Amino acid sequence: MKLSRRKLALLAAMFVLGLYCLKNSGSSEDRTALAVRSGKITRRLYLMGGGNVQQCIDEFAKEVGNGKIVILPHASEFPQQAAMQTVDAFRKAGIKKLQILLPDSEDDIAEDAAGIFMTGGKQRLLSERLRKLLPGPRKNGENTLLSQLQRHYQEGKLVGGTSAGAAAVTKTMIAGWQKRHVPLLLEGLALVDDLVVDMHFDTYPDRAQRLTFCVNKLKVRGFGIPEGSGVYMCEVEEGGVVKRQLKVTGNSAVTFVTFKSAPNMEVRSKETLKDPGSTFYLDELSINVDAQR
Secondary structure, three states: OOOOHHHHHHHHHHHHHHHHHHHOOOOOOOOOOOOOOOOEEEEEEEEEOOOOOHHHHHHHHHHHOOOEEEEEOOOOOOHHHHHHHHHHHHHHOOOOOEEEOOOOOOOOOOOOEEEEEEOOOOHHHHHHHHOOOOOOOOHHHOOOHHHHHHHHHHOOOEEEEEOHHHHOOEOEEEEEEEEOOEEEEEEOOOOEOOEEEEEOOOOOOOHHHHHHHHHHHHOOEEEEEOOOEEEEEEEEEEOOEEEEEEEEEEOOOEEEEEEEEOOOOOEEEEEEEEOOOOEEEHHHHOOOHHHHO
């Protein structure tokens, strides 16, 4: 039986539409930027290196979809200006639902938030402001924005930030220089406890030395993120085992520094560059010490 060109075109269009619906009919885990084939995504971070991160903002927005994004400009000395610039970036990315919480606000992070984003500025300022006590009784005793942020993160909401907003997510954060060649390490937001993050990595020549020093001192892994680039990290649970999968985004390679003690107690570290689009598990960055003797 011969089909007319019109019927053939109609069948082809229906086939393409079917493929599209199949691709987009999964859960939120299926729509992640990472190619997670199985398992449940539990926690997610999107860390950006500062500068023009519109490309990363666009991907952050895709992860959130039609959900609400809460903007925390607490790291900035000019929070209202920082908030408005971030609003413009997310509007450009197609986000319609936004909540802005300025440092003097007494509101909570919206319960229906799908994503939370922290602007750049100063890490110390961000940490101090998020720890400020909120007036009156709060749900579950969460009387600081930090406690609310930590709960939302544990519940699987996408948490991200750029510059200071990225560097501050760790238990111990890099907050600048204490004195020449001695990094300033302060208590961070403790969303992750076995990493350190440094930003503007391609702009300042001392950043590689600083990150390596901190990795060796704290015995953790380190991310060196250049301007305009980001690292999307999600925890995937499968069969009781949790793995962290990463994707490099933006326009420049990201430096990952790993730490491990050698048998003779010497401290060793290794740098690995990952280009934009690279997807891998964090454990793949471990060092084979014997091979480096």
